[in-house]
Amino acid sequence: MKRYQIFISIFLFEIIVLVFLLFSASAQVAKGKKEMLSLKDLCSELSLTDLSVWTEARYTRNPSQADWFSPFQDFPSSVEHFPAGSLIEPPMRRKR
C-alpha cells in the first residue's frame, strides 16, 4: 500500500467518524427534545430562574437573583468569588 493511500484512508476514516458523530449528535438532540421540554415546563412550574450548577455556596446558587451576596459566608478562606471558584479549592475541612 502506498503512503498516500494510507493517508487518504486515515483522512476519509476521520471524516466518516466526524460525520457519524455529528449525525448522532443531532439524533441525540432530537431524542432528548421531549425531556428538554419537560425540563422547561418544570422550570416554569417551579418558577426557577437559575441552573443548579454552582451549588457550593448560597451566593453562587442563583446568580441572577438579588441576595445577601457575600463570598465568604460558608468558606471564609475562599479566595475566589463570583460566581464560583474555578482555580482554588475550598479548605479541606469543608470538602467532603
Added chain:
Amino acid sequence: MIKHLKILEFALSSLLRRKLKNLAIVSVFTTVTMVIASILFLTHSFKKEALLILQGSPELIVQRIQAGRHALIPLSYVDAIKGLPGVGDVRPRYWGYYYDPLTGANFTVIAYPEGIRKTEIIEGSLPGANEHGYCLIGSGVADARFLQIGDELFLQDIKGRVLSLKVRGIFKKSSQILTNDLVIISRPDFDRLFGFPEGHATDLTVQVYNPTEIQNIAGKVKKLLPDTRPITRSEILRTYDSLFNWRGGMLLALFASSVLAFVILAWDKATGLSAEERQEIGILKAIGWETSDVLTLKFWEGASISLISFLTGIILAYIHVFYFSAVLFEPALKGWSVLFPDFRLRPYVDLYQCFVLFMVTVVPYTASTIIPSWKAAITDPDSVMRG
C-alpha cells in the same frame, strides 16, 4: 490528479524523514485543537441547554430591596402589582437555602407550588393537596444523604428541632442541571423550617400577557413600588449568556500558554527555512520541478499534518466533552462543588465554530509551510550546482 497524488506521496516520505519532529508537531497540534474545541463544545452546549431550559422561567420577578439588600416581600404587594394593566397572575415564591452541615452542601428549599405535573423526570409520586411531612428531592441531595424513595430526610429547623420529611419523589439524574440540589416541601413545613414571617414571601413572579410589554411593566412596578427590584427573563438569559462566555474565555486564557507555544512553533517554521530545506528546494527545481510543483509539495506537507491533527483534535474533543462529560476541565468550568452535577451534556454542536477553528489552525499552519518556501522556489536553481 495523479500528479497531486504523487506529490502527496513524496510529501509524506519527506515528512517521515523527520518522524520525531513531525510526530511532536502532530501531537501538539492535536492537543491544542482538542483543548480549544472542547472548550467551545462545552460552553456552547452548556449555554444552549441553559438558555433552552430557562425559557421556562418567569417573565418577570419582583424582589424587595431593603438597604440595597434583598428582603422578604409583603404579600400586600401582590394586589398592587395585579392592578397594573397588562399583568396576569402574580404569585408569591417561597424559597430559601439550607446549609447542611452534615454533608457541607447547600440545598435549595422550595415550598411546593400548585400545578406541578407528573412527568418522566420525577420518580415516585406527587403529594396530594394539604398533605405535609413529605419532600421531593433532587438526585444530588439523594446521593449526598444516601436517600431512596420512602426514606426520611432529616433537617434541623430554625429552633433546632428535627424536621422529618418522607421522600415522595426524586428527580431523575438526567434533570440534574435544573434539579440537583432541590428540596421541595409543603408550605407548613417550609414555614416551620425557616420560621418564615406571616404575610411575606421570598419574592413574586409576575405573568405578563404581552411579551413586548415586559420592560414597560417592569418600569411601572419600579415606579409603583420604589423599594422593589424587577428582574426580567431576558436579563437572566443575557446574564447566563455572558457568564458562559466569560467562563469559556477564562478557560481559553488558561490554555493561552499552550496556544502561544503552538504559535511560536508555527512562527519558527514560517520564518526560518533551514539551509537543508533551501538546498532541497533547489535540487527539486534543478531536476525539473516547477515552482508550482514545489509549492504543491509544501502545501501537502503542511496540509497533511494540519488536517489530520485538526480532525483528530475535533473528534477527541467531541468524545471528551459528550462521552466523558469533559472530565479534564469540568471543575474549571463549573467550579468546585459539593453537589457536583455530573449530567451528560446534550451534544449541541455549532458547525460555524468548527469552521472558525479550522480557519485559525489549519489555514495558518499550511500557509506558514508554503510561504517561506516561496522565495526559495522562485530563485534560480544554479546554486545547487556548487553544493
Added chain:
Amino acid sequence: MNSDILISVQKVSKCFNRGRPNEIWPVREASLYVKKGEVVVLKGPSGSGKTTLLGLIGCMSRPTSGRIILKGQDVAKLPERFLTEIRRKTFGFIFQQFNLIKGISVRENILLPLYPTGMSFGQMSERVEELMETLSLSHRAGFPVEILSGGEQQRVAIARALINNPDILMADEPTAHLDSKLSMNLLETLGLLKSRGMTIVIATHDPLVFETEMVDRVYEVRDGRVRER
C-alpha cells in the same frame, strides 16, 4: 554549421553581483557547440568557470549576455517557466556534489524528476526498476541514500539523471569522488550511453576522462574563456 548541432553557445558571458564591489565574471564571451550524439568535455582548473558554464547550457540560470541556441531555439531569454520544462524534458544532470535528498530511499531519489508529471505509479516503478537493474542498484532500492558508498551514490545520481529519458546528459566532475577503478566503471557506463545515441557534456579536470577515446571534442576553460583544443 549543419543541422546536427544540438547546442550552440555564442559569446556568452555571465556576471554575478553586477555593479557591486564583489562583481565577478566567471564566464566571458564563451562560444562552443555540441552535436547530437557527441561527447564533449569542458576541461580546466578549479575556479575556471566550468560549473557556471554547464549551468548556463543546462538552463539553470540565464546568461548576462550572448545567445544559447538549443535545438534551434534561443533559450537565453526565455522565462523561468519554460526553462524548467526544458530542464525536465531535455537535460539530465549529474551534479558535482551528488545532490541526493538525504533520508529518502534510493528508489525515491531516482524517481524525483517524475513526481510532478502525469506518469502513473506503475510506469514509474517499471522505469526505476529497469534503471536500477542496469546500474546494479537493485539490492539497495529501499536504503536511504546517505548510507550508500560514494560510487553507489554516484550511480544513483546517474540513474536520476536518466530517469526522464533526456536528450543530453550533463556531468559535472563525475569522477571527483571516485577512485580510478570506479572512474573506469563510470566511463564505461557513459560509453554505453553514447553508443545508444545520448549526447553528453562533461566538465572535468581529470585526465582520465578527457583522454578516453569516446570524447569527440575538448574545450579548455581558463578564467572564463573557452578555447577549442
